[in-house]
Amino acid sequence: MDISFSEQDLQFQEEIRAGLNGSEFPSNVREKQEKGTALSKQDMIDFHKFIHSKGWMGYNWPVEYGGTGWSPVQIYLFLNELALAQCPTILPFGLSMVGPVIYTFGNQDQKDRFLPDILEFNTWWCQGYSEPGSGSDLASLKTKAVLDGDHYIVNGSKTWTTLAQNADWIFCLVRTETTQKKQEGISFLLIDMNTPGIEVKPIITIDGDHEVNSVFFTDVKVPADQLIGEEGKGWTYAKFLLAHERFGIAGVPVVKVQIEKLKNITSEYNDADLSKKIAELEIDLEALEFTELRTLAAIAEGGHPGAESSILKIRGTEIQQRLTELFVEAAGQYILPYEGPDGFESNRTPAGPDYASPSVAQYLNYRKTSIYGGSNEIQKNIIAKAILGV
Amino acid sequence: MNLNYSDEQNMLREQVLKFCETNYDFIDREKILDSHSGYSEENWKQFAELGWLAVPFKEDNGGFNFGPVELTVLFEEFGKALVVEPYLSSVVMSGTVLEGSNHPQKTSIIEKIISGEHQVSVAYAEPNIGYNFFHCLSAVSKNGDGYILNGSKSLVLNGGNADQFIVLANHENSPILALIDAGIKGLSVQSFKTLDGQTCGELTFENIALDSESILASGDDAKALFNKMIDLSILCISAEAVGAMTSSYMKTVQYTKEREQFAQPISNFQVLQHRMVDMFIETELTKSLLIKATLQLDSDDPEAGNTISALKVQVGKAGRLVGQHAVQLHGGMGVSNEMSIGHYLKRFTAIDSMFGNTQHHINKYQAK
Numbered sequence: 001m002d003i004s005f006s007e008q009d010l011q012f013q014e015e016i017r018a019g020l021n022g023s024e025f026p027s028n029v030r031e032k033q034e035k036g037t038a039l040s041k042q043d044m045i046d047f048h049k050f051i052h053s054k055g056w057m058g059y060n061w062p063v064e065y066g067g068t069g070w071s072p073v074q075i076y077l078f079l080n081e082l083a084l085a086q087c088p089t090i091l092p093f094g095l096s097m098v099g100p101v102i103y104t105f106g107n108q109d110q111k112d113r114f115l116p117d118i119l120e121f122n123t124w125w126c127q128g129y130s131e132p133g134s135g136s137d138l139a140s141l142k143t144k145a146v147l148d149g150d151h152y153i154v155n156g157s158k159t160w161t162t163l164a165q166n167a168d169w170i171f172c173l174v175r176t177e178t179t180q181k182k183q184e185g186i187s188f189l190l191i192d193m194n195t196p197g198i199e200v201k202p203i204i205t206i207d208g209d210h211e212v213n214s215v216f217f218t219d220v221k222v223p224a225d226q227l228i229g230e231e232g233k234g235w236t237y238a239k240f241l242l243a244h245e246r247f248g249i250a251g252v253p254v255v256k257v258q259i260e261k262l263k264n265i266t267s268e269y270n271d272a273d274l275s276k277k278i279a280e281l282e283i284d285l286e287a288l289e290f291t292e293l294r295t296l297a298a299i300a301e302g303g304h305p306g307a308e309s310s311i312l313k314i315r316g317t318e319i320q321q322r323l324t325e326l327f328v329e330a331a332g333q334y335i336l337p338y339e340g341p342d343g344f345e346s347n348r349t350p351a352g353p354d355y356a357s358p359s360v361a362q363y364l365n366y367r368k369t370s371i372y373g374g375s376n377e378i379q380k381n382i383i384a385k386a387i388l389g390v
Numbered sequence: 391m392n393l394n395y396s397d398e399q400n401m402l403r404e405q406v407l408k409f410c411e412t413n414y415d416f417i418d419r420e421k422i423l424d425s426h427s428g429y430s431e432e433n434w435k436q437f438a439e440l441g442w443l444a445v446p447f448k449e450d451n452g453g454f455n456f457g458p459v460e461l462t463v464l465f466e467e468f469g470k471a472l473v474v475e476p477y478l479s480s481v482v483m484s485g486t487v488l489e490g491s492n493h494p495q496k497t498s499i500i501e502k503i504i505s506g507e508h509q510v511s512v513a514y515a516e517p518n519i520g521y522n523f524f525h526c527l528s529a530v531s532k533n534g535d536g537y538i539l540n541g542s543k544s545l546v547l548n549g550g551n552a553d554q555f556i557v558l559a560n561h562e563n564s565p566i567l568a569l570i571d572a573g574i575k576g577l578s579v580q581s582f583k584t585l586d587g588q589t590c591g592e593l594t595f596e597n598i599a600l601d602s603e604s605i606l607a608s609g610d611d612a613k614a615l616f617n618k619m620i621d622l623s624i625l626c627i628s629a630e631a632v633g634a635m636t637s638s639y640m641k642t643v644q645y646t647k648e649r650e651q652f653a654q655p656i657s658n659f660q661v662l663q664h665r666m667v668d669m670f671i672e673t674e675l676t677k678s679l680l681i682k683a684t685l686q687l688d689s690d691d692p693e694a695g696n697t698i699s700a701l702k703v704q705v706g707k708a709g710r711l712v713g714q715h716a717v718q719l720h721g722g723m724g725v726s727n728e729m730s731i732g733h734y735l736k737r738f739t740a741i742d743s744m745f746g747n748t749q750h751h752i753n754k755y756q757a758k
Contacts, residue, residue, distance in 0.1 A: 003685035290678035
């Protein structure tokens with residue numbers, strides 16, 4: 001056993017750090033991240049294009065498909081550096097979700113057609129999984145795709161679709177057959193968001209933000225060559241996607257940076273109770289971080305991530321939520337003036353510290369984390385079944 | 391980075407696991423607890439024959455020169471079976487201090503520890519100083535070429551069985567570590583059972599005459615050596631706790647699969663499933679911090695002290711959760727002394743109290 005990083009890994013870390021601090025980093029993104037103001041669609045595109053320009057976009061992809069082929073330890077170091085440099089999160093929908101499904105289960109034409117645009121961030125993807133009647137029981141989904149010649153005709157609706165308002169494409173789980181076992185009639189379809197018959201309606205979340213949407217499909221004609229793999233195998237691909245998305249799911253590097261911020265803010269508050277809570281959160285974060293490293297080490301050895309990997313989502317989101325609670329606690333009564341996640345117009349600002357309003361926005365927004373990606377209760381069901389065997 | 395145990399370490403684990411399976415079921419353990427010494431002399435002899443008592447000692451002293459990783463492997467397996475033999479006090483605690491000292495007979499004492507014929511306990515706690523072990527009232531004063539020791543020590547692990555004691559005392563507001571024989575004039579020992587079935591002793595010192603050779607370390611050296619011993623001890627009982635947590639959740643899963651109520655195994659109930667998942671999660675998270683602390687201690691990382699505190703906090707909280715859930719899910723059987731499950735809760739409770747409890751280490755971590 002050995003806990004240290006190799007010379008090469010440390011050198012790699014230096015290169016990433018230098019790249020992120022270099023002059024090519026989009027200044028519009030840096031300024032807004034430092035101030036904590038929301039990024040526009042164009043900011044996000046600029047950031048991703050910058051990451052691509054450094055050759056880092058496919059950080060978790062194999063070389064064969066244009067990825068970096070980095071080791072798990074390198075990926076870990078890369079994500080840490082992104083957080084330290086206060087970068088936004090690399091959007092997972094194309095890179096970490098649909099991309100791996102396409103290069104694993106797609107045909108050559110599909111790989112050629114979609115993968116380069118994901119790496120170059122020419123296409124913004126969104127995820128069409130949940131439906132109004134299908135949340136945790138995802139396999140009960142009803143959006144229907146009926147083959148009609150060389151097209152599928154899609155009817156139905158998806159919900160909680162993150163950033164669908166910006167998306168060029170959506171990957172959808174659709175029902176192509178009504179089968180005895182509901183999982184068996186599901187297929188995986190790629191759909192151009194500009195196709196006639198698609199309507200996106202915003203859902204405003206409790207923080208006042210427009211992040212998620214309803215997406216309605218009315219007689220949407222989708223070319224049959226946009227089906228991934230085989231008809232009826234969509235559930236298998238969906239599960240693969242969820243398992244693949246383990247890197248960074250715990251959000252450890254971002255929380256680490258945020259805790260330092262919180263400690264700086266509260267260093268003069270002389271609030272022993274709050275300081276103690278922060279220390280306890282740090283301890284929990286240390287335990288989680290090393291659990292993630294254990295998972296990475298297992299993968300690096302060519303093994304499957306052990307049982308410990310299933311813990312990352314649950315504990316990671318719990319920690320993220322507790323962090324937002326501590327920011328709110330620190331801000332005290334000054335969280336009251338609130339006009340949405342974008343803050344206040346510059347000529348009128350309420351009393352209290354600058355971080356108060358963003359803190360409460362984050363607190364409200366982050367309630368989502370224990371719900372999305374398979375709610376934490378569903379995660380526990382999975383562990384109970386797969387690991388404890390009950 | 392490499393987080394795999396070596397073949398040798400895995401073999402050691404196998405060996406301890408097999409030993410415990412053969413010699414340490416719950417009934418065996420009950421008999422040991424009821425015995426006069428509170429541990430099995432037969433087992434101790436076997437520990438010696440298997441070479442386990444030599445694990446952490448340097449080769450010069452007849453040991454295997456293994457490090458914290460091997461110790462945690464041993465203790466994790468001990469924890470699964472709730473082993474009560476005095477390995478922590480005699481080998482880890484006393485061994486660390488003796489090996490770090492310049493005592494002229496240290497090699498022969500260590501050899502006798504390794505052969506299983508000799509036991510030494512460290513006397514570090516006192517009635518009124520809490521976890522501030524250096525604020526002790528036990529004191530030595532100069533007396534010609536030697537010293538006189540007065541005062542008292544509490545909670546000395548395995549105190550009733552020890553052949554020698556290493557006493558932390560004050561000398562002119564500076565710590566010293568002194569080695570005394572159990573039979574020395576002026577020493578009285580009262581032995582008690584502990585809540586988890588082990589034993590501890592209360593010592594009183596009345597004008598005990600010490601020669602200068604019996605001072606193992608003093609001043610900053612004593613402080614550093616003592617702290618090193620505490621860190622390693624925390625690591626070992628944390629490993630023990632991880633083993634005990636693993637057993638607790640596995641036994642609980644097994645029990646809920648067998649126990650039927652409302653015409654079905656109670657493991658079918660989601661409320662119970664999620665509680666068992668929580669037990670599993672806490673166990674794994676504790677294991678993570680254990681590995682981190684072990685490797686940091688092994689490589690003399692300056693961060694090791696903080697991680698040890700983080701680990702002790704996690705062990706305290708997770709032990710309570712796992713222990714309490716295990717009892718709750720066993721229902722009435724969980725509070726029955728005839729079932730092993732409640733004995734894990736007792737051990738978690740004891741472990742949390744030792745070498746600084748959860749609150750103490752949160753404060754220590756915070757002050758880093």
